[in-house]
Amino acid sequence: MIEVAPGVFARRHAELDLTLGLITGSGDSLVVDSGMDPAWAREVSPSRIVLTHNHFDHVLATEAFLPCEVWAHEDCVVDESLLADRARYYPEPFEGRLVAPTRTFRDTVTLNVGGRRVDLHHFGPAHTSHDVVVHVPDAGVVFAGDLVEQGAPAQAGPDATPSNWRAVLDRLLELDPRVVVPGHGDPVDAAFVREMAIPSRGAS
Numbered sequence: 001m002i003e004v005a006p007g008v009f010a011r012r013h014a015e016l017d018l019t020l021g022l023i024t025g026s027g028d029s030l031v032v033d034s035g036m037d038p039a040w041a042r043e044v045s046p047s048r049i050v051l052t053h054n055h056f057d058h059v060l061a062t063e064a065f066l067p068c069e070v071w072a073h074e075d076c077v078v079d080e081s082l083l084a085d086r087a088r089y090y091p092e093p094f095e096g097r098l099v100a101p102t103r104t105f106r107d108t109v110t111l112n113v114g115g116r117r118v119d120l121h122h123f124g125p126a127h128t129s130h131d132v133v134v135h136v137p138d139a140g141v142v143f144a145g146d147l148v149e150q151g152a153p154a155q156a157g158p159d160a161t162p163s164n165w166r167a168v169l170d171r172l173l174e175l176d177p178r179v180v181v182p183g184h185g186d187p188v189d190a191a192f193v194r195e196m197a198i199p200s201r202g203a204s
Contacts, residue, residue, distance in 0.1 A: 004179045004187050006137035007116070013037065016057050016089075017184045021143045023136055025114020029063060032134050032143045034097030035182070038105055043203075050120060051101060052145025053088070054078050054138065061121065071111070072101035073122045073130035099106040105140040123171035125161035127154070133172055140178035147172065148193055150185025156199035160180040165198045 001022070002010045009022040021032030022044060031046040038055055041064035049095055051059055051072040062070060072078075078100045086094060092093065111118045119135040127146045134143035146155065147168060156162050172180070173190055181187050 002187065004181060005136070005141050007091070008136055008139045008141045008149075009078075010181045010187050011035075011040065012051060012186070017043050019182055019186075021134065021181055023113055023116070023134075025112075025116035026152055028114030030111065030113045030118060033058040033145070034060070034062040034065055036060045037132070041065045041169075043088055046090065048103075048113070050132060050134055051076055051078075052132045052134065052143065053130060054082065056082040056144065058145070060086070060096060060098075063097045066099065068097060070102045071109075071120060071132075072104055073132050074104040074197045075130035076101055076104070076108055077134075121171070122166040124164050126165040126168040127156070128159050129161070131168065133175075135177075137175075137177050139197065140176070141181065142172060142175055142177040143181045144172060144183065144193075146183035147182055148182040148196065149190065150192070152184065153197060154199045160199070162198055162200055169193055169196070 002011050007024040011020040014179050018035055018083055020035045024032045031049045032051055034049055038061045046067040046068050049065055054076045078098050083094055107157045121133040131147055177190055179187050180193050
């Protein structure tokens, strides 16, 4: 766990260089992406999880955190189709239960996490049709999901919209973040996001 600002943490995983998030307030917490390791659920008891998008490496462990609210954009679908993607990396069967979002939003919603404001934004399609940016205004931290990756180029699969990616990042930068937590890799700053290359569709 890396404390990127008071009460705001990035949890790094060697597996797929994945980065998850934890935002804490007074007696409450919120997890950004459940990831693939259910063991983390034994360490934290969040009232909410926010899914930045529906790719398997960001959602498979959600069941372990229940009961809690599961927030995502209204176009986020968590179903059996994600397991075909998982099978490209992990041929063994998935033993858990897929959990669909229980609370959704369209453009922006504000959550109260133990007296701390957390804003969820959807700035349009880019990495997926339903990317969620999680902003902690008092800490100057943004969780970007796979809109940003550090240590490897950002990826644009068949569900990406590369032509809109830069516009989405520009909206993210308007939040004036001091720290941007990527979906994979170490936390970065706004300059990194400003200079990052936009992937082409089908990058792998």
